[in-house]
Amino acid sequence: MRNFTYIRATSLEDAVQGIQDHPQATVIAGGTNLIDRLKGYLEPSSHLIDISRLQMQQIESLSQGGLRIGALASNTAVADHPIIRRDYPLLSRAILSGASQQIRNVATVGGNLLQRTRCPYFSDPAFPCNKRHPGSGCSASTGINRLHAIFGASDHCVAVHPSDFCVALAALDAVVEAQGLSGKREIPITEFHRLPGNTPEQDTNLQPGELITSVILPPLVFAKSGVYLKLRDRTSYSFALVSVATAMEVRDHQIQAVRIALGGVAHKPWRAVAAEQFLRNKPATVDSFKQASELALQEAKPLEHNGFKIEMAKRAIERALMASVQTGGQE
């Protein structure tokens, strides 16, 4: 493991200033991803600023509806929160589908948003990787790329974002609140993570020195119909090959509103916008869901070993939409 210095931040301002003052600084929250990266020589930071004791654990209802979840709320606290379980069940299910109880007890909201890809070539310093060493090449694009992207990849990177939580956040149109030296700003979740382009070393649009302070869940009545379906090689302790978060509002058998987000398919959680548009004002039937799933995968570009993800994603979308109708979308 690389040597590093460690300090514990006493305030948010202190942490933000600390990042500015040390070019090699990074913050540590639960440490479940960062420490692994340090051990694997994947992380260049040599100065850790511990933010875990700052007061950002709260989950609070907002006067205009919705919830604000503090960046240091643990994954377990979010998944178990009674309002989240009642009003945003897909978020709770997405979290519970990931990692283990012990990891979720320590892992935080901010850390989950910023966890790095599980591309095996990124994790193995023996292989070139543009995300780890910009300009060195992408081993996955010509290597074993079964786990990789079918949407939005570039010649420089075909990695996928590993989070389950973020897929549910994308379906819910959540907003990330961040704080930097120049103040606070809000970033819609669908603009928070980025596609690799020719700078795959950047996972997100967070500016250097900015910290995540919270995530806003807007009020969304039909989120109660939300479903999270995760397909993977093992049924526990495994990242998604493909996952789907859906929520739907159905009135008089017609779909009024629908959200579909996919995980395991791109460098960011992937909203199936064309499929959502197609489904509006259509009957909530198997046939509609089948057509929507075809549309959702129309632009997919498989790599040598991951063509199976296309059929898998289509079937997952159909199953999740059907489950959304059965679990509350139907009035």
Ligand SMILES: Cc1cc2nc3c(=O)[nH]c(=O)nc-3n(C[C@H](O)[C@H](O)[C@H](O)COP(=O)(O)OP(=O)(O)OC[C@H]3O[C@@H](n4cnc5c(N)ncnc54)[C@H](O)[C@@H]3O)c2cc1C
């Ligand atoms: C064995 C294992 C299995 C897992 N399985 C899954 C899974 O199936 N699905 C899934 O979604 N996740 C999974 N995870 C990932 C897990 O959810 C993340 O490791 C965890 O959420 C990271 O949170 P943390 O607080 O520990 O982050 P840390 O490790 O402390 O930090 C991660 C990154 O986020 C940055 N960071 C943290 N907080 C902030 C903040 N507030 N502002 C700015 N930057 C910040 C850190 O600098 C660091 O770069 C798994 C992890 C492990 C170890």
